[in-house]
Amino acid sequence: MEVPEKENQEVKRRFQLWVMPSTLELADQYYRSDNCASRSEFIEKAIQFYAGYVSSQQNQDYLACVIPATVKGIVDESSNxxxxxxxxxxxxxxxxxxxxxxxxxxxxxxxKRLRGQCVEEIKRTNGMISFEQALQWQKE
Incomplete structure (x- = not known):
C-alpha cells in the first residue's frame, strides 16, 4: 500500500522489517516522545539520522586526509x-x-669590532633594528 507524503510528494512503500523484540519495544517507548505519529515514522527518522551519522564519519575520514595535504601545500608554497x-x-x-x-x-x-657590536645589538632587539636606530647608535 502506497501513501503519498505531504512534505515532498515522495510515495512511501511498505516493506517487511525484521528486528529484535527489544528493539521494537524501544521504538514503541520513544516514538511519542519524539513527536512521531507512528512507530514507522520513528523508525524512518532513526534510519535518516543513522545515515547522516555514517555520512559524517565518512566526511571526517575524508577531511582527515585532505586537510593535512592542503596545509602542507600552503606551507610548502609559502616556504618557496x-x-x-x-x-x-x-x-x-x-x-x-x-x-x-x-x-x-x-x-x-x-x-671585526663593528660586527661584534652588531651581533649584540641584534640579539638585544630580537632582530628588530631600523636605520634610524643604527644612525643614532653610530653617532653615540
Missing part, C-alpha cells in the same frame, strides 16, 4: 616564496655591502 624573497634580499644586501666597501675606508680590526 620566502626562499625566493630571501635570495633577492641577499643579492640586494651584497650590492649595498660592495658599494659601502668601495666608498668607506674601514680596516679589518674596526670591521
Amino acid at each position: 616564496r620566502m626562499g625566493r624573497l630571501m635570495f633577492k634580499m641577499a643579492v640586494e644586501l651584497a650590492v649595498i655591502e660592495n658599494i659601502l666597501a668601495a666608498v668607506c675606508e674601514v680596516d679589518q680590526q674596526e670591521l
